[in-house]
Amino acid sequence: MSTPLNRMPVQATVNGEPRVFLANPGQVLAEVLRDELELTGTKIGCNTGDCGACSVLLNGRLVCSCLVLAAEAEGQSVQTVEGVAEGGVLHPVQQKLLEHGGLQCGVCTPGVVIAAKALLDTNPDPTEEQVRYWLAGNLCRCTGYDKIVRAVLDAAGELRGGSAS
Helix, strand or coil: CCCHHHCEEEEEEECCEEEEEEECCCCEHHHHHHHHCCCCCCCCCCCCCCCCCCEEEECCEEEECCCCEHHHHCCCEEECHHHCCECCECCHHHHHHHHHCCCCCCCCHHHHHHHHHHHHHHCCCCCHHHHHHHHHHCCCCCCCCHHHHHHHHHHHHHHHCCCCC
């Protein structure tokens, strides 16, 4: 473990707010989000980038925060699941996951929300195949994915101002 003298200040915008945190060399962003910034929605599942539970948006790009060094966030914008809802109103992805029962134990849910939001930000009218492909990096042991996929398609329809295709 590094001593406090080795810690470096990192300035980043996290969920729209300027933040400064101290990071040890080699410390990953997921750890800082949870331990330093107390944003515990970001889950640490595998620490190898295989499960998607730690997914965040880094400058709008979907990344596994367990694979990003905290120091790499310097000057960057980070969005976690805590920054998805606006003004206490759930994002359509979050609302539709609730409505469709697309969550159970909750370990994968933050990563699924971030990944689905990233998809819909870049492709507002995805096919079922595209949703399944996009979410393939998010492992869920509870739902079987069908309810998650239906929720994302329904959220896409709502965001477009209509119903899901």
